[in-house]
Amino acid sequence: MGRRKENISYPSATFSTSAREGSVGSGLEFASSLSGLDGGSNVVEHYRPRVAYYMREQAGNFHYGKQHPMKPHRLTLTNHLVLNYGLHKFMDVFEPRRATEEEIREFHAEDYIDFLKRVTPDNQEQMRACFSDFNIGDDCPIFDGIWDFCSIYSGASIEAARKLISGSADIAVNWMGGLHHAKKYEPSGFCYVNDIVLAILQLLRYYPRVLYVDIDIHHGDGVQEAFYTTDRVMTCSFHKYNGDFFPGTGAIDEMGSGLGKFFAVNVPLQDGIDDRSYTQLFKTVMTAVMETFKPGAIVLQCGADSLGLDRLGVFNLSIAAHGECVRFMRRFGVPMMVIGGGGYTIRNVARCWTYETGIVCGTELPSELPSTVYSEFFAPDYSLHPQLSGRVVNHNSRAYLNALTARILEQLRYLKGAPSVQMQEAPPDIQGFLEDQERHDKDVHSDRNKEEKDERASRREHIAELYESDHDQDDDG
Numbered sequence: 001m002g003r004r005k006e007n008i009s010y011p012s013a014t015f016s017t018s019a020r021e022g023s024v025g026s027g028l029e030f031a032s033s034l035s036g037l038d039g040g041s042n043v044v045e046h047y048r049p050r051v052a053y054y055m056r057e058q059a060g061n062f063h064y065g066k067q068h069p070m071k072p073h074r075l076t077l078t079n080h081l082v083l084n085y086g087l088h089k090f091m092d093v094f095e096p097r098r099a100t101e102e103e104i105r106e107f108h109a110e111d112y113i114d115f116l117k118r119v120t121p122d123n124q125e126q127m128r129a130c131f132s133d134f135n136i137g138d139d140c141p142i143f144d145g146i147w148d149f150c151s152i153y154s155g156a157s158i159e160a161a162r163k164l165i166s167g168s169a170d171i172a173v174n175w176m177g178g179l180h181h182a183k184k185y186e187p188s189g190f191c192y193v194n195d196i197v198l199a200i201l202q203l204l205r206y207y208p209r210v211l212y213v214d215i216d217i218h219h220g221d222g223v224q225e226a227f228y229t230t231d232r233v234m235t236c237s238f239h240k241y242n243g244d245f246f247p248g249t250g251a252i253d254e255m256g257s258g259l260g261k262f263f264a265v266n267v268p269l270q271d272g273i274d275d276r277s278y279t280q281l282f283k284t285v286m287t288a289v290m291e292t293f294k295p296g297a298i299v300l301q302c303g304a305d306s307l308g309l310d311r312l313g314v315f316n317l318s319i320a321a322h323g324e325c326v327r328f329m330r331r332f333g334v335p336m337m338v339i340g341g342g343g344y345t346i347r348n349v350a351r352c353w354t355y356e357t358g359i360v361c362g363t364e365l366p367s368e369l370p371s372t373v374y375s376e377f378f379a380p381d382y383s384l385h386p387q388l389s390g391r392v393v394n395h396n397s398r399a400y401l402n403a404l405t406a407r408i409l410e411q412l413r414y415l416k417g418a419p420s421v422q423m424q425e426a427p428p429d430i431q432g433f434l435e436d437q438e439r440h441d442k443d444v445h446s447d448r449n450k451e452e453k454d455e456r457a458s459r460r461e462h463i464a465e466l467y468e469s470d471h472d473q474d475d476d477g
Contacts, residue, residue, distance in 0.1 A: 047330070047331065047333050047362075048362060049169075049170035049171045049330070049333075049360065049362075050091075050092070050168070050169050050170045050171070051090065051091035051092070051169065051170070051171045051172075051173065051360055051361050052091065052092050052094060052160065052163045052168070052169035052171070052172045052173070053082070053087075053088070053091045053092065053093045053094070053172075053173045053357065054093075054094050054095075054096045054156040054159065054160055054172070054173065054174040054176070055075075055079050055082075055093060055094075055095065055175075055176075056095055056096060056152055056156065056176065057076065057079070058148075058152065059072060059075050059149070059152050059153060059176045060072050060073050060074070060075040060076030060077075060079070061073075061076075062143065062144075062145050062146075062148075062149045063143060063144070064141060064143050064190070065141055065143060068141065068190075069190075069311055069312055069344040070190040070344070071344070071346050072149070073346060074343065074346035074349045074350055075175060075176055075340075076374070077346060077347070077349075077350035077374050077377060078175055078349070078350040078353045078354055079175075080350075080372040080373065080374055081350055081351070081354040081369065081370065081372065082353075082354050082357050084370035084371070084372050085354065085358065085365055085370055087354075087357050087358060087361055087363065087365075090361035090362070090363055091173075091357075091360075091361055092169070094159070094163075096152070096155050096156035096159045096160075096174075097155050097159065098148070098151035098152055098154075098155040099150075099151045099152075099154040099155035099158055099193075099195075099198070100151075101113060101117070103154070103155075103158055103198065104150070104151070104154060104193055104198065106198060106201055107184060107194060107197045107198055107201065107226065108182075108184055108185075108193060108194070109184055109185045112134060112184075112185050112186060115127070115130055115134055116146060116147050116150060116192060116193075117147045119142050119146065120142070120144065120146075121142055121143065121144055124142045133186075134185075134186045134187065135186040135187055135188060136187070139188070139189060139190060140187040140188065140189075140190065140191075140192065146192065149192075150192050150193040151193075152176065153174070153176035153177050153179065153193075153195055154177070154193045154195040154198055156174040156176050156177055156195075157174050157176075157177040157195035157196065157198060157199040157337070157339060158195070158198055158199055158202055160172035160173070160174045160177075160199065160337050160339075161199040161200075161202035161203050161337060162202055164203065164297060164335040164336075164337065165202065165203065165205070165206045165207075169335075170333075170335055170336070171330070171335070171336050171337075171338060171360045172336075172337050172338070173337075173338045173339075173357060173360060174195075174337070174338075174339050174340070175339070175340040175353045176340060177195040177196065177199070177339040177340055178195070178196060178216075178301045178302065178303060178339035178340040178341035178342075179191035179192070179193065179194060179195055179196070179341070180194065180196050180214060180216065180218075180220040180221070180222050180223050180301055180303075180341060181194075181218070181220075181221060181222045181247060182194035182197075182222050183222055183225065184226070188221075188222065188247065189218065189246060189247060190342075191222065194222045194223065194226065195339075196212065196220075196222075196223050196299060196301060196339065197222065197223055197226045197227075199299060199337060199339075200212065200223070200226075200227070200233060200299060203296075203297045203299070203337075204232060204233070206296075207295070207296030207297045207335075208232065208296055209232055209233070209234070209293060209294065209295045209296055209419070210232065210233050210234075210295055210296065210297050210298070210299065211233075211234050211236065211289065211290075211293055211295035211297070211298045211299070211334075212227075212233060212234065212235045212236065212298075212299045212301070213236050213237075213286065213298065213299070213300045213301065213329065214235070214236065214237040214238065214239070214301040214303070214341075215238050215282070215300075215301065215302060215303060215306055215322065215325050216237075216239065216301055216302075216303020216305060216306060216341040216342045217239055217240050217303065217305045217306040217310070217312075217313045217314070217315055217342065218239055218240070218245075218246055218247060218303065218305065218342055219237050219239040219241065219247055219249050219250030219266070220235060220237040220239070220250075220301060221247045221249045221250065223235055223301075224237065224249075224250075224254070224264050224266075227260065227263075227264075228256050228257060228260050228264060229256070229257055229258040229259060229260045230259055230260045230263070231259045231260055231263050231419040232419070233260075233263070234263045234264075234265065234289065234293045234295070235263070235264050235265065236265040236266075236267070236285070236286070236289055237250055237265070237266055237267065238267040238269065238278075238281075238282060238285075238306075239266075239267070239268065239269065240268075240269055240270070240271065240313075240314060240315070241266075241268030241269065242270070250266045250268055251266060251268060252266050252267075252268055252404070252407060252408070254266050255411060262411055262412070262414045262415055263293075263415070265285070265289065265408060265411065265412070267281065267285060267404065267408065268404070269315075269396055270395035270396045270400070271314040271315070271392050271393070271394075271395045272314065272315065272316050272392035272393050272394035272395055272396065273315050273316060273317070273394060273396045274316045274317075274389060274394050275316070275317060275318050275320070275321035275389065276321075277394070277396055277401060278315070278317055278321055279321050279324050279325065279328075281401055281404070281405060282324075282325050282328065283328055284405055284409075285405065285408055285409075286328065286329065288408070288409050288412050289412065290332055290334075292412045292413075292415050293415070295334060296334070296335070297334065297335045297336065297337070298329060298332070298334050298335070298336040298337070299336070299337045299339065300325075300326065300329050300336060300337065300338050300339070301339055301340075301341045302322070302325075302326060302338060302339065302340060302341060302352075302353065302356060303340070303341025303342035303343060304322065304340075304341070304342065304343030304348065304349040304352045304353065305341075305342035305343050305344055306322060306342075307319065307322055307343070307345070307348050307349075307352060307388055308388030308389045308390070308391060308392075309345055309348065309388045309391055310342075310343065310344055310345050310348070311344040311345050312342070312344045313342075313344075314392050315392070316388070316389040316390060316391065316392055316394065317388070317389070318385065318388050318389055319348070319351055319352045319355050319384070319385055319386075319388065320355075320385060322352055322356070323352070323355050323356045323359050326338065326356045326359050326360065327359050330359065330360055338356065338360055340353065346377070347377045347378055348386070348388065350377070351369075351378070351384055351385075351386070354384070355384055355385075365384060366384070367383050367384045367385055368382065368383065368384070369382045369383065369384055
């Protein structure tokens with residue numbers, strides 16, 4: 001599509017001794033040092049992508065439970081920062097439709113979908129016999145509007161994928177999505193419907209190869225499992241792994257099977273990895289992945305629980321370092337979906353995703369946060385880049401990271417180039433705006449019902465009032 005790319009000077013694959021390694025500094029200090037990692041003056045910005053941003057205020061109103069760490073209210077905080085920074089001026093903002101049952105069934109089992117549609121807090125006692133079948137428990141509770149929540153965030157990811165396919169956007173952002181643990185038959189790790197798998201299935205209708213990149217602190221097991229035997233999707237996950245940390249998968253020797261052998265790339269990390277080690281490792285691995293796999297589209301999961309001071313995380317990453325991964329992938333000029341994921345200190349999740357929205361738009365944001373009705377969440381510093389690093393000792397030695405890098409690069413050499421895929425005609429209804437009955441009406445009535453269809457297309461569902469009562473519970477208690 002004539003996209004222009006940067007000239008990028010890539011980092012070395014060897015982790016050298018540095019006075020900065022393991023040092024504690026703010027995200028702003030790290031951001032100011034990034035030019036040294038990227039070759040400084042050799043990096044010239046040319047790429048000006050068209051960005052589509054998906055938001056639905058209702059998504060922030062759902063509530064997993066008072067003591068549950070997953071708080072959809074983080075989406076409301078993020079959207080308020082994005083809008084008050086004025087980022088909507090640099091992108092097209094859309095209110096997505098809900099995913100249909102038929103669309104969700106493209107990956108998930110019918111009996112599991114039926115359960116999600118029927119179960120409510122009012123009838124859960126009558127349906128408790130099914131809980132063990134569908135992994136319902138403390139991590140994945142039953143809450144009010146569970147099916148609505150799933151259909152909203154999944155619909156946004158599906159529409160984002162279709163927006164890329166249509167060529168009307170180069171980058172599509174859906175912070176509601178990124179729920180990477182959900183399995184075909186059951187929920188897992190706070191995730192009920194795997195919107196990422198549903199989006200990739202859409203992308204595969206058009207693109208020969210799709211790359212999935214995951215920078216959540218937890219392994220992207222649900223996505224890896226879904227595409228473990230295909231060479232059309234490469235999954236690449238950077239995560240903590242020790243065999244016990246949830247979900248217990250993501251060892252380096254999990255590489256795929258059958259046609260998918262070597263197409264699952266896992267980067268297992270130890271506690272406390274810092275900005276410089278993480279970004280250097282990320283850039284080295286992703287450079288090799290892009291050169292080897294040559295994807296037609298990228299799905300980048302930006303789970304913010306890899307930030308320092310996350311309630312469930314054990315890394316030391318700053319918001320600037322987390323965002324640098326987004327910036328790096330953007331520079332390849334490949335159509336890209338940017339989606340959410342984990343993140344449980346919600347004031348920092350909102351900061352991070354706002355900063356990364358600015359990155360995909362090519363806009364530098366001032367450190368001082370704009371005033372919103374939720375400003376109290378960001379006290380006392382009210383800064384986009386708070387101090388997040390230094391809480392956890394870095395257990396990722398240079399020797400470990402060098403050995404890890406070498407093994408991953410060796411795995412990629414086995415691929416011997418990107419696989420060839422015969423292209424098929426894209427589905428005619430790729431925008432997905434017409435439902436079954438509307439398509440039937442179009443065939444029967446042809447152009448006679450054009451005005452009726454225009455009227456239907458213009459309708460929007462009422463947006464619920466903002467949820468304003470769920471305060472962040474980030475105290476040590």
